Amino acid sequence: WELSLAPLYFLISLWGLGPNRRYAAVKYTLMMLAGGVPLLFGFLLLGFAHADSLGAVVPAGLAFDYPGLLALKLPHHLESLVFFLLLLGFLVKTPAVPFHTWLPVVSMEGPVAVAALMTGLKLGAYGIIRFAVPLAPNLAQEFHWLLAGLGVTGILYGALLALAQTNLRQMLACSSISHVGLVLLAIASFNQAGIQGALFQLLNFTVVAGGLFLLTGFLYQRTGSTDIISLGGAAATMPRLAGFFLLFGLASMGVPGTNGFPAEFLMLMSALESHTGAGLAALAGVVIGAGYFLRLYRQAFFGPVESKVVREAMDLRPRELFIIGLFALFILLNGLFPQGILDFTHGATDRWLGLLGTSG
Structure with missing residues (x-):
């Protein structure tokens, strides 16, 4: 390391x-x-x-x-x-x-x-x-309360920080801090649903957060910026990039049909069961998360095209489309059929709970 x-x-x-x-x-x-x-x-x-x-x-x-x-x-x-x-x-x-x-x-x-x-x-x-x-x-x-407290602090602070950003990369970084706070809160529940949801979400980070940053990188290569003030109307010239960015954003918000939904559902249910107040605060963080993503997405990809660079930008190339398409396939498959991941992690999480002397 x-x-x-x-x-x-x-x-x-x-x-x-x-x-x-x-x-x-x-x-x-x-x-x-x-x-x-x-x-x-x-x-x-x-x-x-x-x-x-x-x-x-x-x-x-x-x-x-x-x-x-x-x-x-x-x-x-x-x-x-x-x-x-x-x-x-x-x-x-x-x-x-x-x-x-x-x-x-x-x-x-x-x-x-x-x-x-x-x-x-x-x-x-x-x-x-x-x-x-x-x-x-x-x-x-x-010290379960310490883990839960750190988790809730991360959820709310990261979400509010992301809400104030005007740059897509900064927003995604702050969003990542918020999402990992939910993982800490789920770990602190010390039950089967929480730990399985946390592992599911850690797997999702690789695809969803990593994919969003790759798409942001593709956008930067074409426009030279990820600031909202330099974008606007990007969906008109780069519809495939905008479409995949929306799909990945919906997954990060935990919308049903994406891999973010089963993970966030399990984590929130476990948090509400073990730390009710913290779970309610986490729900508020999820709502704020939808707000900051949709606000910046609208400003970056919708509206009139005012920049010459955006007007002349090329959409995703075949190689880029292939890479992002694999990520999108993972998002949809594990969103519609999450049981495969849950069955795979069940034995390990059961053993983990056994080490703690708690039942699944």
Whole structure:
């Protein structure tokens, strides 16, 4: 994970789109390194605890295999330290509020492909599911309110931040922060529907958020800007691009028939069941999410064509159409037939809940 920082630093600083791309590269690298430190210390504490459980002298008893660490019974103070170290590291890398500031900067200053990667692959959220919660299950359940609070804060703050944007890339970055907040809230429910919805949504991020950024990149290549003031009427000259952008946006809003609907439905139902107030706040965030996307979409793609660049822009080429078409197929198939994904994740989520001592 840390080795990826070197190529990403050069990709952002040398091939970024914005004038502050070097600042964005430095900020991203430093924040990722800072997030890696608590992760490293958390895993080291687990390794030393494994040696202590065997009564061995370090380094003889050190072990970092996942099944062995899951079997550890940590004392409360040590489990607390491990949980908060892992949680802090993964929150930075997700990113979750208040550690989110690097994502909008990278989205605006870095290459579009890198921004698509950052918003599409939420490995930090996966790390919370895979490591932070199972390795410190008692503390995770004890501080369920903290996870839920961070989730609700991210949902509302990200949505309100996106509502104020006038640039499509900035809007998508803030929208990603809002959506990952809902994933944190679903994790905090500690039930089958919540964790399956969270995993479903993490898979959706790859296709929906990544696809939206790729489409925004195609738009930037043709017009030289993603600011609303430089667009307007783009649907008249690029109808296929506008149509796919709308489909992907509807998926991010959780409209029935798209893959966003079953994931958001499961997460919201689990949140309303376990944290009713937070679930109601999440519903408000979903409504705001529809507002910011539709507002910017209307301004960017509808209305009269006033820019010469937009008037002469080319629609999606066959190669671009093929790539985006595959993404759209995934969105529709998993929206209409979500049971395949749910059946695939059922066994793993059941085992995950078993590690926490809760029933599915």
